[in-house]
Amino acid sequence: MTHTIRKAVFPVAGLGTRFLPATKAVPKEMLTVVDKPVIQYIVDEAREAGIEHFIFVTGRNKGVIEDHFDMAYELEATLKSRNKTAELELLGAQLPMAGSTSFTRQQAPLGLGHAIWCARDIIGDEPFAVLLPDMIMRSKKGCLAQMLEVFRATGDNVIAVEECEPDMAHQYGIVGVGEARGKAFEITQMVEKPAKGTAPSNFYISGRYVLQPEIFKFLAMQEKGAGGEIQLTDAMLKLMSRQKFWGMKYEGETFDTGSKIGFLAANVAYGLSRPELSDGFRAEIERLLRKA
Ligand code: G1P
16 A cells, blocks of 8 residues: 555536626635635645645636636747746746646536545545645645645545534534544544434535545446435445544634635735735725724
């Protein structure tokens, strides 16, 4: 069994209806937090954790994501001729190595489990990571890097979890809490979008997974779950009868950019933390707060 994670899947086929009209022609993953598209934060987290191959499960109208992770030859030639070295360096630093990205399409919106299953051939027979693009995780050591510590110690499946208010549990996948091991615990139960008052705990699955390739056997069954969708949580629950799952208590901040409040909060937090913006931005926020 290998204890290295080389590949990560980014399911980016979602329609982004919550952000219409912005997402009519622009994928929601390309909306910007300060000056970087949301998906760039997620890919950077994966890269920082040592991921070598970035697999995007896309859909119609998502072509610009592929362009974003390609070299912009004409733009770079123009920047070079104008001696714009800082901008060139910026573009160079975010460019994935040639051959290290793959794009495949989820042809119909059948659920997260189905999206991950679409990556099965590109993953092959090795453990891999999944990063949901809505969640920007801000922490000193990235969330996936934190999870890989648990993975290297156990060799099992690892899911990042965080605590939510009990009355919010019905919006998430929720896990049952077993024996602790450092900052992780053994997962005893999993349920996607539990009915109010039935959640096994208030630890929710927060959008980062390290999974063994056996998950694809269960995803292949394509059984529908919560919301009539093929759910990753249901396939993980089935795999749990054969393999261990650890919940890793993520240490850091999370911005759910799939919600408007989370998206705006991410812009404020990242804006304030940029040295060249923080003073002016803080003054502007304070002025607006005084007026509000
Ligand atoms: C998905 C997962 C859920 C998880 C959530 C985190 O749900 O299915 O288990 O808790 O992401 O954001 P979605 O937000 O797509 O409904």
